[in-house]
Amino acid sequence: MNKPERGIQFWRGLTAGAEQLQQYKELLEVYDSRIGSFLEIDPVKGAALIQDRRGSGPLAGVPFGVKDNIAVKNFQLSCGSKILENFISPYTATAVQKLLAAGSIPVGKLNLDEFGMGSSTENSAFHPTANPWDHAYVPGGSSGGSAAAVAAGLVPFALGSDTGGSVRQPAAFCGTYGLKPTYGAVSRFGLTAYASSLECVGILADSVHTTREVFRTIMGADPLDQTSTAAPEGQADTAKSSPCTIGVLKQPEGLDAATEAVYLASIERMKDLGWTIVPIDLSTLEYVVPVYYTIATAEASANLARYTGIRYGVREQGTANHEEMVRLTREHGFGNEVKLRILLGTYVLRSGFQDQYYVRAQKIRTLILREITELFTRVDMMLMPVFPVSGFRLGSKQMTPFQQKMADKFTATANLAGIPSLSFPAGKAGQLPVGMQLMAPVFHEERLFNAAEVLSGGRPIELAPGSLVLPDGYDAKAVR
Amino acid sequence: MAPFQTFIGLEIHIHLLTKTKVFCSCRSAFGDPPNTNVCPVCLGYPGVLPAVNREALKMAYMVGTALNCDLSMHTVFERKNYFYPDMPKNYQISQFSDPVGRGGWFEFETGGKIKRISFHDIHLEEDAGKMIHDGSRTLLDYNRAGTSLLEIVTNPDFSSGEEAEDFLQAFRRLVRYLGVCDGNMEEGSLRCDANISINRQGKGLGTKVEIKNLNSSRFVRKAMAYEYRRQAKTLKLGGAIVQETRLWNEEKQKTQNMRTKEAAHDYRYFPEPDLPPFCPDEGFLMGVAEAVPELPFFRKQRFGRQYGLTAELADFIADEKFRADFFEVCVDEGADPAETAKWLKGEVAKQLARREADLEGSFLSSFRMAELMKLLGSGRIHANIGRQVLELVLDEDMDPVRLIEREEFAGSDDREALGPVVDQVLSNNREAVLQVRDGSQKALGFLMGQVLKTAGQQADPKLVRRILLDACHEESPARKD
Incomplete structure (x- = not known):
């Protein structure tokens, strides 16, 4: 197979000039027509946002994709929802702005579950996305488009968002790296809110190296996001490198055979590297899903209240008054999963019920955080499965929406505790990749990168079959 | 003794004089063309986040200090959820469990006595936009959306409309003194709703009725008087007071039902996850303390004590902070306090009114005023000349001494x-x-x-x-x- 070298020169070549950008656009359109990872493709428009494409930084001239719930000026910002089908963003998210400043070029917007709610990208109002490894399978979600585009070699990295696992789970399904940073390490300004206290802008990438470069570029306190924080001074220097102490679940319950096998194999691999394995109990794990869904839906019920068609987005026509206009706009604009979560969130916040649900969930969240914090006094990192099953078929028959929610427990732990977590390709289940995740204390992303670097031997990911290749006769001379 | 006891509480909203809105960097200005002071943040676009304005927090803490509140060392913003087209996010960022200030008290003069009332809390929040009905259309102007509002909630400590009116005037003077609000009720930068309940003496609070549309402190007094009569009549006839919200109709001089029974609003307050709690540090608190000047109530008393001003003169001088500061500079420069106060209330006020000017914007600086007063005090010129000099100062932007030399005012006074x-x-x-x-x-x-x-x-x-x-x-x- 004609496997292109995916070094920085390859990507810079694709964005070298107007002609190349146009060719790249056509390539993306052709390749993406097989998997449907993009909702909008326009490298030319993306390049127009850049001041200096010929910068010398490691990301200069490197293209990237953006999940369609993150704002990029002049690009659509549909959030995978009919209600924002026609919405063009008038501004750019801080994380994207930082990439633009580094000379990186946004080439389009990527598919997702509506407003980030789902684990399969089937909740997109527009079309599903296929897993590039097997088109009958879902790419995971909600950042399924981002994971699929990276796995298919369409872009070296993409931005996603992770509220309960939405970066790591599709990364695991598609065989890419997926970073959910420390809460607040990356500005959320420009990330369409689903659950404000849980979500982060995350990175899906084709190598640890790229993940690290992107993270270092987009991190930092932002005056536009007062929940963002600068990493404490000297954190990167104290990052612990191999060998290290890894906490592993004594009894990882509910895993399918393939996932369990990869989990155990990962532990063996770490032992082989001379790392210390410490079996742990995570007593709060069984509370993660109910707590996560209580808090996430409560916040979502308020966050999604702004979509009424009054100031932007799709508006119901011919209604008698503003109440009816808002009601029908929302009735026709939102999908069922979104409506379900708005209703759940409204329910748990009702007066008289708040103590029983929302307040209680917050208390349990504190206990989870306490247990995790205590754990990190004994181990450097924690190894966890990403998802209990190695993948499922498009069409949602294999896993009900309820089962998909219950399956979030391994990933949502990191969101509730605000800690960073990196999903990495760890094995296969037949055709399909299987990912595992490492979690570290807050602001110890470097520790995760170092460990993943060792585990991967410095190699980038294996791209899915049929990934993007340059056509015969591609003008290599124009590629600088 | 009246058969019924009256309990009145006020909910006051003041627009803080911040340069920008409370959660974004849009200009906080009134009277601009519709939807010109707006941005993705105050329009509630997808993906935007609020960033709290430090100036608004400082002003809120200043008011809290002046009202003797317990200031929060950990104040939390919360989302108040309800749908309305003028509210971009369909939740208002406000405060609930941990407001900027709790408790507190304030003293003011009413009916020749000093009355002390207490507060429930003060909290910072954002204002909504405006809905404008235009025939069959409804238009929206979001210039006001996201401007800083401070809500001050009193306990039901007022026992008459007069007290409430006197309080509002003293409160207005206070916020102007603090420089946090222009206090203009007609333009809505100071808004007030009132709760009133009456009951037989000694029986405690009665059934609360809320009165809205009180666009001046006078309306508050009149509306309270009307409500007392209305409710007393009902009770005397053995009827029961209905809990409701009523509007003051100034034209008809009466209150009218707006909505019976508070439409069971469940605001589902919960902490705003986009804003961390604000924990003021020492530097912030010192800045607040330094920014709170001597308050008008105390300044007026001091003017009487220290300078021997009559109550009437002290009241006039202390009424506006600029005027009071101006006066004290004159005195420091050696002007006679009583004479200066008299002149300020008399001739200066008259001449300014004639020119439709105010002291602050006039050519009469405190140093010129002091010079003029000293010229009068030493007998170098007499009052008539003084008046002429004052006019010339106001019109020509010149120092009194130079004017006297120029005009050769002198001699005829012997x-x-x-x-x-x-x-x-x-x-x-x-x-x-x-x-x-x-x-x-x-x-x-x-x-x-x-x-x-x-x-x-x-x-x-x-x-x-x-x-x-x-x-x-x-x-x-x-x-x-």
Whole structure:
């Protein structure tokens, strides 16, 4: 197979000039027509946002994709929802702005579950996305488009968002790296809110190296996001490198055979590297899903209240008054999963019920955080499965929406505790990749990168079959 | 004693004079063309986040300090959820469990006494936009959306509309003093709703009725009086008060039902996850303490004590912070306090009103005022000249001393210069002289007028009066005959 070298020169070549950008656009359109990872493709428009494409930084001239719930000026910002089908963003998210400043070029917007709610990208109002490894399978979600585009070699990295696992789970399904940073390490300004206290802008990438470069570029306190924080001074220097102490679940319950096998194999691999394995109990794990869904839906019920068609987005026509206009706009604009979560969130916040649900969930969240914090006094990192099953078929028959929610427990732990977590390709289940995740204390992303670097031997990911290749006769001379 | 006891509580909203809105960097201004002071943040676009304005927090803590509240060391913003087209996010960022300030008290004068009322809490929040009904269309202007509002909630401590009115005036003076609000009720930068309940003496709070649309402190008084009569009549007839919200109709001079029973709103308050709690540090609190000036109530009392001003003069001088500061600079510069206060309330106010100007924007600086007062005090010029100098200062932006030199104001204020004129007038008006000798003020006035007409404006009326009196009484009765 004609496997292109995916070094920085390859990507810079694709964005070298107007002609190349146009060719790249056509390539993306052709390749993406097989998997449907993009909702909008326009490298030319993306390049127009850049001041200096010929910068010398490691990301200069490197293209990237953006999940369609993150704002990029002049690009659509549909959030995978009919209600924002026609919405063009008038501004750019801080994380994207930082990439633009580094000379990186946004080439389009990527598919997702509506407003980030789902684990399969089937909740997109527009079309599903296929897993590039097997088109009958879902790419995971909600950042399924981002994971699929990276796995298919369409872009070296993409931005996603992770509220309960939405970066790591599709990364695991598609065989890419997926970073959910420390809460607040990356500005959320420009990330369409689903659950404000849980979500982060995350990175899906084709190598640890790229993940690290992107993270270092987009991190930092932002005056536009007062929940963002600068990493404490000297954190990167104290990052612990191999060998290290890894906490592993004594009894990882509910895993399918393939996932369990990869989990155990990962532990063996770490032992082989001379790392210390410490079996742990995570007593709060069984509370993660109910707590996560209580808090996430409560916040979502308020966050999604702004979509009424009054100031932007799709508006119901011919209604008698503003109440009816808002009601029908929302009735026709939102999908069922979104409506379900708005209703759940409204329910748990009702007066008289708040103590029983929302307040209680917050208390349990504190206990989870306490247990995790205590754990990190004994181990450097924690190894966890990403998802209990190695993948499922498009069409949602294999896993009900309820089962998909219950399956979030391994990933949502990191969101509730605000800690960073990196999903990495760890094995296969037949055709399909299987990912595992490492979690570290807050602001110890470097520790995760170092460990993943060792585990991967410095190699980038294996791209899915049929990934993007340059056509015969591609003008290599124009590629600088 | 009235058969019923009245309990009135106020909910006051003030627009803080922040340069920008409370959660974004849009200009906080009124009267601009619709939807010109807006951005993705205050329009609630997808993906935007609020960033709290430090200036608004400082002003909120200043008000909390002035109202003797327990200031929160960990204040939390919360989302108040309800749908309305003028509210971009369909939740209002407000405060609930941990507001900026709790408790607190305030003293003010009412009915010749000092009354102390207490507060429930004060909290910072954002305002909504405006819905404008235009025929069959409804238009929306979001310029006001996201501007800083501070809500001050009193306990039901007022026992009459008069008290509430007096409080509002004192409160208005306070916020203007603090420089946090212009206090304009007509334009809505200070808004007030009132709760009133009445009950038989000693029975405690009755059923609460909320009154809205109170666009002036006068309306508050009138609406409360009306409500007392309305509710008392109902109770006397054995009826029950319905819990409701009513609107004051100024035209009809009565309150009218707006909605019976609070439409069971469940605001589902919960902490705003986009904003961390604000924990003021020492630097912030010191900045707040330094920014809170001596408050008008205390300043007025001090002016009476320290400078011997009458209550009326002290009240006038202390009313506006600029005026009070101006006055004290004059005194520091050596001007006589009582005279300065009199001039400020009298001639200066009159001349400013004539020019439709205010003290702050005029050419009369406190140093010029002090110079003028010292010229008067030393007898170098008399009041009439002083008035002319004042006018020239206001019109020509010049120092009093230079004006006196230029205009050659001087000389005519001594007895010698006036002597011949007085003699002439006296000999021409013998009848009046006799009447003056019998104590007629009218005749004295007439004679003064005659002298001043001849001597011209430079003559000091006080001196003329003294000379005339002396002259009338000196003349021997024999000579008259």
